Amino acid sequence: MRKKALFISSIVATVTTISGIILSNKLMYIKQKDHDFILERETKAQRFDEAWFNSVTKVELSIASPNGYDIKGYFFKPLATKNTMIICHGVTENKLNSTKYARMFERLGFNTVVYDHRRHGDSGGKTTSYGYYEKIDLQAVVHFIRGLIGEEATLGIHGESMGAATTLLYAGIIEDQADFYISDCAFSDFKQLLYAIVKSSISIELKWAVHLTDLFMRLRDGYWTKNIVPKDAVKNIEKPVLFIHNLHDTFIPCAMTIDLYKAKEGPKMLRLFEKGDHAQAFNEDPIKYEATVREFLDQYVPHTLLYTS
Structure with missing residues (x-):
């Protein structure tokens, strides 16, 4: 026995x-999504405008990461302004997926930086770390862009899914150096997310x-x-944060963003979208999404729309 x-x-x-x-x-x-797959998907959905991409003033970026590789991206400059947004894509995506947000922020008065996270797209790096090493890369991008636009310009960071978690980890652990942040469908605790994934896809x-x-x-x-807990990091963020999530998200529970919102002190806004699954709020209702961002900017960062030199 x-x-x-x-x-x-x-x-x-x-x-x-x-x-x-x-x-x-x-x-x-x-496993990452294939570049051609993302291009076809975004083009078919009319979120990627090839004519705009080919004609817009842009600079190819290659930024040295403290982690030992180069971060690749684009700095789109359609406007005569130094106001700039940095866009952080989600896991398995690439900078091409971020271009849809670049068009939105152009309408809101910002030039935009899109870049590939480590081990995604054209950037280097051997592993994906769900924000742990990515937050250090984001710091490198912020410092590089600040050097180009100057301290007087308004700088915001928008993150989607893993990119949102990376944004909050950067601002709450490394430095709160942007003027505002937008977190779309972030997880609040990576280990708790793993528990949920294992429970639903393997067995308890x-x-x-x-x-x-x-x-x-x-x-x-x-x-x-335990080093990847945006819910702890967000407590240290003093700048305004807009939290966005899809109510019916089946990958990262909406409750995680609600927890993040509750943990954040100071200026903040929460907007939950009815339509769409994970990180699909913009895709499903771009007009409402843009109106939400505009409302947030008008309330917490009104000077961003005035700086045009």
Whole structure:
């Protein structure tokens, strides 16, 4: 009987360990969407205007990351202004997906920077870290762009999904140096998100795989999942934050953004969208999305629309 129990225990331990290895591999080396797929999707949905992209004044960016690779992107300059937005895309996407926001912010009076996160698009980097190393890259982008536009210009950061979490981690842990932030469908706690994913896609019996995944990611990529908690970081952000989420998000629960909003002190706004799944608020209702951003700017950053030199 004892041998049978030991045998079963060893099987469970082995299965759990293998599950942890598999999950850590999936997280660190998550499959990206193909560039041509994103281009076709965005073009077909009329969110990517090829004629505008080819004609707009733009500068190709190659920014050295402290993490040891180059960050690639574009600085779109359709307007005679130094006001600038930095756009952070979600996991598996690339800078092409961010271009739809560039057109919106152009209408709101901003030039725009879009760039590829580490291990995405044209940027370097071996792994995806869900904001841990990405926040350091964002700091490098902010410093580079500040050097171009000057301290007097208004600088905002917009993040979608992982890009939103990265934005909040940057502002709350490294430096609160932008003038405002927009967080669209961020997670509040990466480990809690992993629990939810494991529970829904594998089984609740394999919850210990999350603990082992945490250990493997620490050993293999240098951080614990407890280091990726935007809900803690947001408490340190003094600048205004607009929180956006889709009510029916089936990937990152809307409750996570509500938690972020509650944790943030000082100037903030929350807007929940009825239509669409994860990070689909703009795609489903771009007019309402733009009106929401405009309302936020008018209330908390009104001077952004006045600076045009």
